[in-house]
Amino acid sequence: MRLIVARCEVRYSGRLEALLPEALRLVMVKSDGSVMVHADTGGYKPQNWMTPPTVLELERGGEPAPDEALAPGERHDDGPVTTDVAPITRIVVRKRAGSTEDRLDIRVVEVLSDVVHDMGEAAALEKSGVERELQELLADAPEWCGEGFRLVRREWPTDIGPVDLMCRDATDGWVAVEIKRVGTIDAVEQLTRYLERLRAEPGMADVQGVLAAQQVKPQARTLAEGRGLRWVEVDPAVLRGEREPELTLFDV
Amino acid sequence: MRLIVARCEVRYSGRLEALLPEALRLVMVKSDGSVMVHADTGGYKPQNWMTPPTVLELERGGEPAPDEALAPGERHDDGPVTTDVAPITRIVVRKRAGSTEDRLDIRVVEVLSDVVHDMGEAAALEKSGVERELQELLADAPEWCGEGFRLVRREWPTDIGPVDLMCRDATDGWVAVEIKRVGTIDAVEQLTRYLERLRAEPGMADVQGVLAAQQVKPQARTLAEGRGLRWVEVDPAVLRGEREPELTLFDV
DNA sequence: ACTTAGATTTCGCCG
DNA sequence: CGGCGAAGTCTAAGT
Numbered sequence: 294m295r296l297i298v299a300r301c302e303v304r305y306s307g308r309l310e311a312l313l314p315e316a317l318r319l320v321m322v323k324s325d326g327s328v329m330v331h332a333d334t335g336g337y338k339p340q341n342w343m344t345p346p347t348v349l350e351l352e353r354g355g356e357p358a359p360d361e362a363l364a365p366g367e368r369h370d371d372g373p374v375t376t377d378v379a380p381i382t383r384i385v386v387r388k389r390a391g392s393t394e395d396r397l398d399i400r401v402v403e404v405l406s407d408v409v410h411d412m413g414e415a416a417a418l419e420k421s422g423v424e425r426e427l428q429e430l431l432a433d434a435p436e437w438c439g440e441g442f443r444l445v446r447r448e449w450p451t452d453i454g455p456v457d458l459m460c461r462d463a464t465d466g467w468v469a470v471e472i473k474r475v476g477t478i479d480a481v482e483q484l485t486r487y488l489e490r491l492r493a494e495p496g497m498a499d500v501q502g503v504l505a506a507q508q509v510k511p512q513a514r515t516l517a518e519g520r521g522l523r524w525v526e527v528d529p530a531v532l533r534g535e536r537e538p539e540l541t542l543f544d545v
Numbered sequence: 546m547r548l549i550v551a552r553c554e555v556r557y558s559g560r561l562e563a564l565l566p567e568a569l570r571l572v573m574v575k576s577d578g579s580v581m582v583h584a585d586t587g588g589y590k591p592q593n594w595m596t597p598p599t600v601l602e603l604e605r606g607g608e609p610a611p612d613e614a615l616a617p618g619e620r621h622d623d624g625p626v627t628t629d630v631a632p633i634t635r636i637v638v639r640k641r642a643g644s645t646e647d648r649l650d651i652r653v654v655e656v657l658s659d660v661v662h663d664m665g666e667a668a669a670l671e672k673s674g675v676e677r678e679l680q681e682l683l684a685d686a687p688e689w690c691g692e693g694f695r696l697v698r699r700e701w702p703t704d705i706g707p708v709d710l711m712c713r714d715a716t717d718g719w720v721a722v723e724i725k726r727v728g729t730i731d732a733v734e735q736l737t738r739y740l741e742r743l744r745a746e747p748g749m750a751d752v753q754g755v756l757a758a759q760q761v762k763p764q765a766r767t768l769a770e771g772r773g774l775r776w777v778e779v780d781p782a783v784l785r786g787e788r789e790p791e792l793t794l795f796d797v
Numbered sequence: 798a799c800t801t802a803g804a805t806t807t808c809g810c811c812g
Numbered sequence: 813c814g815g816c817g818a819a820g821t822c823t824a825a826g827t
C-alpha cells in the first residue's frame with residue numbers, strides 16, 4: 294500500500310465530471326489497483342476514487358515513469374520513498390468502462406509524505422447478523438414468522454427468483470416468507486411479485502405472504518397490510534437464544 | 546488525519562458482529578471522527594469502519610490515554626509520532642446508535658508507522674451528470690420524452706413522493722415522467738405506484754406514464770411495455786446540445 | 798459478460 | 813430526528 298500526502302488538484306471524468314480544487318489530501322494506492330483520495334473530513338467516503346481494475350501512470354518532474362506504481366524501485370522494504378529523484382507531479386488512473394474510459398487525474402503540487410508498506414494478505418472478514426444468517430435462523434424456527442408455521446423449503450424457486458422460505462401454516466395453507474434485514478416498500482413489492490407468480494401455480498391459488506425483517510418501516514407496514522400481507526419483526530439475538538423475547542413493544 | 550500502519554485484530558459490534566483476524570492494516574483516523582481500517586486489497590471499501598460522530602479511546606502499554614486522539618501532544622507539526630512513549634496497544638471507537646452502542650475495538654500488536662498530518666479544509670467537490678441534471682435538461686426540453694410534450698411542473702407532489710415531471714402531451718393528455726440515470730425494474734414499479742395514486746385524482750384518470758433514462762434495462766422495457774407504459778432513452782450530451790442525435794438506434 | 802440483490806450500504810433532502 | 817430516494821453507489825453471486 295502506498296500512502297501519499299500531497300497538495301493536489303483532482304479531476305474525475307467518466308460517469309460524471311468532477312473537480313477537486315487544490316488542497317492537502319491523502320492519496321491511497323492499494324496493491325490491487327484501487328486508488329482513493331481522502332480529505333481529512335467527509336467521513337467514510339473518499340472524495341474521489343477508482344475501483345479495480347485500473348492502470349496507473351506516474352509522472353516525476355514532467356517525465357513519465359510508467360513502471361513505477363507501488364514499488365518505486367529505489368527501495369524494497371517498508372518506509373518512505375527516497376527523495377533523491379524528482380518529486381511526483383502527476384498521477385493518472387485509467388479504467389476501461391465499456392466503450393469509454395474512466396479517468397482520475399491527480400495534479401500534484403507538493404508532496405508532504407510518500408511511504409510504501411508491504412502488508413501481505415489480510416484474512417477475510419467474518420461477520421454475522423446479515424440477511425443470510427436471518428434466513429438460516431428463521432429456517433430453523435419458522436414459527437417466529439407465524440403461529441404453527443412449518444418449513445417446506447428454503448429458496449423456493451420461481452421464474453423471477455427464489456422465495457426465501459416456503460412454509461405451511463397451522464391450517465396447512467401455503468405461505469411465502471420474504472426475509473430482509475430492513476423491510477422497506479421494495480420488499481413488499483418483491484413479495485407481491487412472488488405471490489403473483491405463485492398464485493398462478495396449480496394448488497397455490499391461496500398462498501399467503503409474510504414479510505419478516507429485523508425492522509419493518511412504517512410505509513412498508515401500511516402497504517403490506519393494504520395488500521393483505523402480514524409482516525413481522527424478528528430479533529436475531531432472540532432467534533439465536535441469546536436474549537429473551539421482549540414483553541413490551543417499546544423500551545421504557 | 547492520523548495514519549497508523551499496524552498489525553492488529555479488529556472487532557466490530559453493532560448492527561452486526563464482525564471479527565478481523567490479526568494482520569497488517571492501515572488505520573485511518575480523520576479529524577471529523579471517522580475511523581477506517583483498510584487492508585492492502587479489497588478495493589474501495591474499508592474492512593471495518595465507524596462513521597461520525599464517534600468517541601475515541603487510545604491505550605498505550607495498557608494505560609488509557611483518553612485525551613490523545615489526533616494530536617498526540619508530543620508534537621504540533623506534521624510527521625511521525627515520537628516513539629519515546631509506550632506504543633499504542635488498543636484503539637476503541639464508540640458511537641451511540643439509538644438505545645445501544647456501536648463499538649470498534651482495535652487490538653494493536655505492533656505499530657509499524659504512526660503519523661499525523663494537519664490538512665486543513667479541503668474545498669468541496671463540484672459535479673455534474675447525475676439525475677438532477679438530467680431532470681433539469683428534460684424540464685427544459687420535455688419533447689425528448691414524447692412528441693408534443695409540454696412541461697406543467699417539475700416535482701409534482703403526490704402523497705407517496707414527487708413525480709419528476711408532469712407534462713401534457715400533443716392531445717393535452719396528462720403524462721407523468723419518471724427520470725432515472727439507469728432505468729430498472731424498480732423505476733417501473735415506482736412509476737406504476739405514482740400512476741396508481743394519480744389516477745385516483747379527479748381529472749387524472751387517464752394519466753399516462755413515461756420512463757426516461759440514459760439507459761433502460763431490457764427487463765424494465767419489458768415490464769413497462771407490459772403495463773402500457775412508455776420508455777425512452779435520452780442522451781445528456783444531446784440534451785446539452787454537445788452532440789447530434791443518433792440516427793440509428795444502435796451503435797454499429 | 799451481464800444482471801440481480803444485499804449492504805454495518807452512505808449521503809443528502811425534506812418533513 | 814426519522815423516512816425516503818439517489819449513488820461515479822460497491823460488491824458478491826448467479827446465469
